[in-house]
Amino acid sequence: MLAFTLRRLLLLVPILLAASLVIFLLLRLGPSDPAMDYLRLSRVPPTPQALEEARRMLGLDQPIVVQYLDWLWRGPSLDFGNSYAPQRPVLPDLLYYLPATLKLAGVALVLALGISFPLGMWAARYRDRFPDQSVRLLAFFGVSMPNFWLGFLLVLVFSVHLGWLPPMGMGGWSHIVMPAFAISLMSLCINARLLRASMLEVKGQRHVTYARLRGLSEISVERSHVLRNALLPIITATGMHIGELIGGTLIIESIFGWPGVGRYAVSAIFNRDYPVIQCFTLLMVGIFVLCNLIVDIVYAWADPRIRLSAEGVQ
């Protein structure tokens, strides 16, 4: 297991390097001139001299390979350059906003898993009866719901009409419930349906029949023989949903006045603040890849077939 984890951790290095190369090159391929954007954001009139000077200062007169290597070289010392708009180091600014985003996305993930489990199990236990039908209906609506619209609907119901929850800002748990739910609904619905299907499939297998024949109670069969095997597809799906949860968080933040990286990044995209866009994208890719690594490890841990083959046991 340790060897498996280490090997996967090492694999992160080439992945992140490749991502950084793509990010850097694509941004340079874009139609606009970074020096021009720099001058615009610093409110300097773009005279030829000023452009020349900005190019030299930003290192844009160097060959692109040198620029990339320079950017990369300073990466390990956590120096990702200064933003154009306020001349500040990019990474500390991003790291300042990041915890709020991670907290929101994390709670959304917990909600997605925490609600989809009982729903999926409930639906599988009462197949084709009322619980199953209602979960199906919920999932049916949930996967089509635009998360930013859902955010507003929640505000309408729980803040405007009922006055139970605060509509904006960051604070205690009451602040995080609505945005996290809005982000998680789609993934929650997909997971619930998936768990239902997966549990029904496992229920028909022979080891489950055997467990029943051994006289185990229905609940312990479900818990230790069905659920454990039915979990595997959920783990895979969760890995896929993490990207959606991150994306959803970036959008939802703007509705609930959540002080996360999303709004910082969107304003940087408006301003074409290249160092910020570069660093933001790389950071998000890093988090996403790391989350997927964790998912893979959980999967290997949950599925002995993978764990053992990774350790070389036949």
Next chain:
Amino acid sequence: MSDLAIERTIAPQWLSVKLNWPTKVALGIIAVLVICAVAGHWLAPYDPNATNLVGRLQSPNAEHWLGTDHLGRDILSRLIVGSRVSLGSVALCLVLILGLGILVGGASGFIGGRTDQIIMRFTDVFLTFPTLVLALFMVGMLGTGLVNVIVAIALSHWAWYARIVRGIVLSLKHRDFILASRLAGATRVQVFIKHLLPATLSQLLVLATLDIGHMMLHVSGLSFLGLGVTAPTPEWGVMISDARQYVWTEPLLVFWPGLALFFSVMAFNILGDAIRDKLDPHLCAEHGH
């Protein structure tokens, strides 16, 4: 050969399909959407951009069925005309994605060898990005605006399709009918267009239909953030964004465009599910994102 298989060879499968009622409703919604997208400007009761500051923020009434927004523009008209942006941008996205996916994935699978390896590693890099983050990044690179958002979304989705096309091409490449056609003197491009493309397209269309709802949500999400459509053009995401400051006083302003988006996405999801169930019960819906 079983009865079912005989029937299948005689009649094209989709002719004998009995539609269940959700699929019928979905098709109805999609038909309405297409009509609105094509003929919206004639169907809309008012000019969607005509402002009327005296009659702003009206509740639904006989003249303005869904009321008016903060500039006095008729909401129903804006919804109808707004379908053009939503549907049109998704259609463009699809064309771009399918084109790129087939070109890159097809080339990769068909040529094989070192080229295949290089191309696939390249797509792998794109798959390490969360879709929306990649789309945001592409908008950052290209600049804001609807066309750029469409290109950005296409560029952030195509890698999945390239992989799938490659898989299909690889699975068919060494079949006898392909070899026979090569022996008969067809060039590689001819073989690809004549034999591989149709097989690929039918599978891709299923996946694409399942993805349409997703793309709609991404387009309007980016527009909602203010990165897509610019001010007067009616678009549902922008309408929600415009209405946000009136949530407390005029909640219906946020409600209508979201409802339109919700129903459209739902219609395409139902259609995608139906097509998948009919054409290929084994195709796994969970292909990513």
